[in-house]
Amino acid sequence: MVVRTRVNGEWREADVWPGASLLTMLRDSLGLFGSKNACEQGECGSCSVWLDGKLVCSCLVLAPQAHEREVRTVESLGAAAMNPVQEAFIEAGAVQCGFCTPGFIVAVTDLLQRDPAPNEISVREALSGNLCRCTGYQKILDAVALAARRIREPST
């Protein structure tokens, strides 16, 4: 079936099997490989995208559910210049193998849009659906704190 979705501001069409996930459509039909497939069942958050502005695991959304709706992926962030979350992840050393990173970037950007000054417990709770196997999360927490400060005080 043909699914018509506005992806990163542009209307796109994809001919997909009705059982395909939004993640599969993004990757294999639309060539947007930034969202990663690491668990296929919504446990790891590597495929995090926005569907009509709401943070979702794209592996748990059927492609047809995205018909006539708006999807934003990690590719929408930092196309021109990196956003403060992306900058902070590099600066704080929060990237190792990087497979979880796009999902974290989307989830942290989402969190800081909702709450520009989260305390550590809220950050941990908000990111508990994103698995990282390399960093032990400490530098991810550092990156979130750094990004939040930069967003609040752009000159720092």
Place this chain on the structure above:
Amino acid sequence: MSVRIGIRGGIGESVRRVDGEPKVKGDFEYASDLSREGMLWGATLRSPHPHARIRSIDIQAAVSSPGVLAVLLAGDVPGKKTHGLDEADQPVLAWDVVRYAGEPVALVAAEDLELAREALKKIVVDYEVLPAVTDMEAALSPDAPRLHGKANNIIRSLRILHGNPDAKADVWVEGIYETGMQDQAPLGPEAGLAVPAADGGVDLYVATQWLHVDQDQIAPCLDLPREKVRLHLGGVGGAFGAREDLSMHIHACLLALRTKRPVKIVYGRQESFYGHVHRHPMRIWMRHGANRDGKLVNVQAYLLSDGGAYTSTSGPVIGNATSFAAGPYEVPNARLEGTAVFTNNLPCGAMRGFGAVQATFAYEAQMDELARALEMDPLELRSRNALHTGTVMPTGQLVSGAAPVRELIDRVAVLPVPPDEPAPDRDPMLLPGGAGHVGHGESLKRGIGFAVGYKNIGYSEGFDDSSQAWVRLSRDRDGPLARVKTAAVDVGQGLDTIVTQIVRTELGVERVALEQPDTRIGSAGSSSASRQTMMTGGAVQLACRAVREELDRQGGLERLNRPIEASRTYHHRVTGKLDENGQGDPHVTFAFAAARAVVEVDTELGLVRVVQLAVAQDVGRALNPQSVYGQIEGGSAQGLGLALMEEIELTDGKVRNASFTDYLIPTILDMPPVVSELIEEPEPGVPFGAKGVGEFSTVVVPAAVAAALRQATGRAIHRIPVKPDDLAGLRPALAYRKPPGS
């Protein structure tokens, strides 16, 4: 030479990762992101039985399934039918017999993944189920099914005799310890793309740890000369040992050569659990004897490891575990025995810590037990026996490099411990069980535990190890540029950044471009055993120095007009095999670490919150401090996982939890802050004095967490991962009995 001074981004700086920007933007191309025009998808049929004879396979329905271009069985493998790192005993596709549940039996290539999976379901395999052996002690029994038709199921047995192994002691403690089967669980799944070439060969783009050892195994199975099987690195989403053995490599090449089209294979998470080797479960018997004054006199150990169905690296893993079984201590007398066996469980091989993790859990539990028996402070006992430069190890090897064990113990002990907040004042997220809101902190007990450990850097026991690097210095309109090529893999640990830093320091040039690793240059060896900074870092340093010599002859950077290039190979010092009494000079060098865990246990519910981990690590010299801390933190998380939650659960050889819903790895809610301290005592004879850093926190953290749980609960904890049942007293600890064959 003045250009070297003041160059930015050289060694010793916390330089930003060279692959940071593409990774945060989602632009970095992992092996699973590869695609080609006309590409097919491959899929693998696996055995549902741990041990069975294949009577027949009917592929007719699969062949005529929509979109299918090839269905392959063992008979379609044109060359050698088996592969393996140390012993080629693993079938490319099973014929006659399957030896573990999950073993590949047939392959399909189809127009898309769903069609390939549909076709797999139409393959009919008639199995005759055979008796399986799924316990490592049972595998030693003369009545056990023999997996490989040999006299017994032993993969390797070794014995290390040191001093007088029958020496008497005033005080003895004994215990049996067990560790579960841990999965490396890199987030990037096994993935690669095979592209048939005009010359009849194949180009394989793959996520791996060691391109050349893959090439060595793939080419004979394809019946192609080595030079026609060209490997190229695909982006790697973590490895931790899981990518040392082959997974989809030969399969994708077979399908591509058969269909004459590019074929991609990507495992799903469930398949990933079957598709790579795991950390060996071990059962370890130990007896420690000491004098009343707290000096170790005699250590007796028997280590048994479950190698699963095929050899993989079970030999060196049990070699490591056994040679480290007495711990980082001066031990005058010892009898250390290790045996690895075949079972019909999943094959086991390399994982971060490579045998040292299991041994450390056992000997550090023993050290605490000994301290209790002697009524001594456990840290004092460790300090009193600490190994140091000049110590002779049980293998007879002299510790000649840096060995700051006492200092590590002292440093980790004084790191601040977080204050113990009363439960009612806390956010419920900070209670054991956290987000589940299962308790209110009525029965909380805090415990603090320590562990010290060590591991070898690089490959051991006489392995001829090397790495080659090529460096080319030229000038373009933006100034001098150094291009570097090696076959070394950045699996995520940050090697590419370290190499860039080394080049900047050695050549005094800021602009460094790394070429994509492939098999057109000599081997770099594996990105494992904490060896790449030493090996490939060493090769890059040598190549830079050769370029530098020529540059100086030409009059320096200002006069650089024609490109200068050099290629050099680095070898570490020669090591030796162990003799029949386990004596020799097996290891290149070592790094040491000490950990302290602060835990809190809800003793009624058996739930744990780790409050803090502290690690002091012997790093030689930190070439990129931020990256070193990152390795320590990440390694600690995998250690915490092994201590508390991570275990592949097998029932009669069948995996019960092959998903991230059922196999739990630490989340951001499980991980406490990690406080780390680096001890920088440069290692003689090693480039920049820098020791590898990747594995050592993983070696010590599980033992420290277990020690903290013992202190909190007063319970004997002899098995990791520790489950709520153990902490709530619902499962008894292992009682001591004699080791097999004694």
